[in-house]
Amino acid sequence: MDSTAAALFDSYHQDYEHIIRNVKQILEKDAQQQFGEQRKATLRRVELDLDSADDLISQLEIEVQGIPASIRPQFSSRLKQAKIDMNRTKRLAKDMHNQVSRGDLLGPNKRFNMSSDSPYDDANERTRLLAGHERLNDASRRLQDSTRLALETEDAGADILRALHIQGEQIANARGTLNSADTSIDRASGTIQKMIRQMYKTRFILGAIGVVLVIVVALILYFKLIRH
Incomplete structure (x- = not known):
């Protein structure tokens, strides 16, 4: 179980890093070259990716609890760094949203009007949406696997508790038998002494x-x- 938790942690962490790298590239490069509705659409995709990253952070928090204490610190450190990167990326996305809001107050941008009808941008957007959807499906499948593993672990724990309860009852019965035997031995010893x-x-x-x-x-x- 412990090795499975560590493997799941690594898998979720890889997915998280992939999403964060893409988001940073979009915010620091792609979105900077866009305007108006095109930038808004990009930021909406960023929000979806950040939601997926949040889900993966939650999964990392769950899996790190199942990792052996001897190696848990290094995974906890990776989780902490992931949260720091997540907060920085969210601040960067928030700053970009603020820029868009200020742009709306200043009025439409002609450069965006010239390029918003480009079919290549629509195809790129569809590709990214499909990729994001696929990542969400992968995260969902991993979440189901983790839930199934947790349920199996819970069932195994319940079986162990039942076995321990039965053994406890057997020990209690054996203790009662020993006490009865001690009492009988004491009585027999007293009888023998009387006979002597x-x-x-x-x-x-x-x-x-x-x-x-x-x-x-x-x-x-x-x-x-x-x-x-």
Whole structure:
């Protein structure tokens, strides 16, 4: 499970870096050469890409929890840097939005009107939208895989807890049996001690009776043989 979490983290991180690189290129180069509605459309695509990047950041936060503690710091550092890059890119996109808003206040731009009908821009936009849609599908599939893995892990954990509960009951039963055995042994030991004391008492009584009989026989012989 741990290796799977690390592998998923790497996969999500690669997708995230790919999206962020494309967004930065669009904001720093492509969008700078566009105007009016063309730039607005580009910024809308940027917003979709940033939403996908946000989803990937969330996945990175989930996967980093399943990575072994011994190697988790390096992945946490990568996650932290990814969040920093994300915030910088969002600020760059926000600045571009502000530029567009100021441009709307100043009125339409003739350069955009001359180039907005170019079929190459429409084809490029469709290509980027399709690419963004494909990345979203990939992220969705990975999210489903991660969810499935989490459910399987939860089921395995539940099975382990049930097994531990059963073992706990068995240990408790065995402990009760041992306690009962200890009680029985104590009772048997007490009974044996009583029997030993009774045996010594019986021996003493028999010995006393034997002594008395010997004395009686000796007296009888004395009176019959000697006194006679």
